Amino acid sequence: MPLRPRPFDIVHVSSAHPWTDNRVHLRAAGSAAKAGYRTALIAVAAAGVGADRDWDQPDPETGVYVRRLPARRRGRRVLVSSVQAVRAALSSRAPIVHLHDPELVWAVPVLRGLHRTVVYDAHEDLPAQVRGKEYLGPAARRVSTVAAHAVLVVARRARTVVAATPTIARRFPVDRTVLVRNVPQLRAEDTAVRSVIDRDKTVVYIGSMSRDRGLDVLTGVASSRKLPDGWRVRTAGPIDGAVDRRAFDDLVRARRIDHRGVLLPNAARDLLVSARIGLLPLFPTPAYAASIPTKLFEYLAAGLAVVATDVPLWRELLAGADCATWVPPGDPEAVVAAIRRYDEDPELLLRHATSGRALVRERFRWDREEQVLLDLYRSLSGVAPMPEATGR
Numbered sequence: 001m002p003l004r005p006r007p008f009d010i011v012h013v014s015s016a017h018p019w020t021d022n023r024v025h026l027r028a029a030g031s032a033a034k035a036g037y038r039t040a041l042i043a044v045a046a047a048g049v050g051a052d053r054d055w056d057q058p059d060p061e062t063g064v065y066v067r068r069l070p071a072r073r074r075g076r077r078v079l080v081s082s083v084q085a086v087r088a089a090l091s092s093r094a095p096i097v098h099l100h101d102p103e104l105v106w107a108v109p110v111l112r113g114l115h116r117t118v119v120y121d122a123h124e125d126l127p128a129q130v131r132g133k134e135y136l137g138p139a140a141r142r143v144s145t146v147a148a149h150a151v152l153v154v155a156r157r158a159r160t161v162v163a164a165t166p167t168i169a170r171r172f173p174v175d176r177t178v179l180v181r182n183v184p185q186l187r188a189e190d191t192a193v194r195s196v197i198d199r200d201k202t203v204v205y206i207g208s209m210s211r212d213r214g215l216d217v218l219t220g221v222a223s224s225r226k227l228p229d230g231w232r233v234r235t236a237g238p239i240d241g242a243v244d245r246r247a248f249d250d251l252v253r254a255r256r257i258d259h260r261g262v263l264l265p266n267a268a269r270d271l272l273v274s275a276r277i278g279l280l281p282l283f284p285t286p287a288y289a290a291s292i293p294t295k296l297f298e299y300l301a302a303g304l305a306v307v308a309t310d311v312p313l314w315r316e317l318l319a320g321a322d323c324a325t326w327v328p329p330g331d332p333e334a335v336v337a338a339i340r341r342y343d344e345d346p347e348l349l350l351r352h353a354t355s356g357r358a359l360v361r362e363r364f365r366w367d368r369e370e371q372v373l374l375d376l377y378r379s380l381s382g383v384a385p386m387p388e389a390t391g392r
Contacts, residue, residue, distance in 0.1 A: 220332025
């Protein structure tokens with residue numbers, strides 16, 4: 001009987017994110033494994049796929065040992081999957097447990113009581129998220145706000161908090177918080193992609209789709225009679241089950257939208273490098289207005305010009321780089337006008353695409369952020385990464 005691959009040095013834990021998640025697996029866990037730490041991941045399998053009973057072989061792409069939980073609806077996920085995830089984390093025998101979901105914060109004192117070093121990864125600003133949920137009534141909003149702040153109180157008991165944005169970082173103790181932004185990993189194969197002006201006349205949106213994320217804007221763009229001839233809207237990602245998607249589905253059937261469904265991260269990046277323009281039509285809710293939208297930098301890394309909602313923080317992030325056209329929130333005709341401008345002025349399209357790609361290479365690339373994370377693991381474990389793996 002083969003030996004089980006234990007103990008691990010670090011285990012990343014999520015009962016909500018898919019095991020293919022960019023930040024959780026490909027960036028955070030993958031960087032630790034590449035550096036020489038024996039790294040495990042507990043996350044969610046694709047819908048309809050069963051759970052893994054144990055860790056057997058490392059993922060061939062990242063070297064991370066993955067244990068998948070079955071996909072469940074939110075209620076059962078919180079009550080069942082979160083407990084399964086924490087039990088699996090304990091069975092990994094990893095001294096460092098890196099939690100990635102608010103629904104797992106209950107485990108922070110439990111794990112610390114069992115002498116594990118707990119890292120809590122704050123991906124989102126929870127109180128801001130609650131403020132942005134327009135469908136909540138006054139009573140539900142008060143309860144949700146109290147719950148969000150309670151999560152923060154418990155999360156602060158972690159040994160260290162890894163915050164995805166400066167706004168999130170300010171909610172946690174300065175001396176026990178590090179900032180690790182969720183920016184792209186640059187791929188070697190992307191250096192030889194076609195010039196943006198030689199690609200398909202396609203505008204692309206990658207990621208989850210909902211009202212707040214601009215689903216109505218996407219349908220408005222695709223159905224506009226002012227969209228330049230030969231241009232198409234292409235999308236990939238899950239669609240919120242609570243929204244009315246009939247107009248979107250009608251446009252898919254009419255071939256005005258080319259929807260590719262849910263793609264693995266590398267397939268999504270391949271889709272981007274075939275397009276000319278990336279769309280970022282998110283509404284400036286309190287949460288999004290203070291976020292660093294990963295897809296913005298994925299677009300720029302792939303050499304796309306960007307049409308984005310005019311959000312002050314996003315303008316600030318791109319300061320000094322002429323790479324985007326800013327439009328009012330919820331205005332599909334403004335997006336179409338921006339597309340027309342790029343269509344009529346290929347030099348502008350090329351200038352924006354080139355400038356954005358240079359900005360990512362200079363300031364927004366994962367290999368800069370991962371050093372912060374690896375330094376954290378080194379300080380917590382007392383074990384340095386393998387020099388030959390990191391290139392140090």
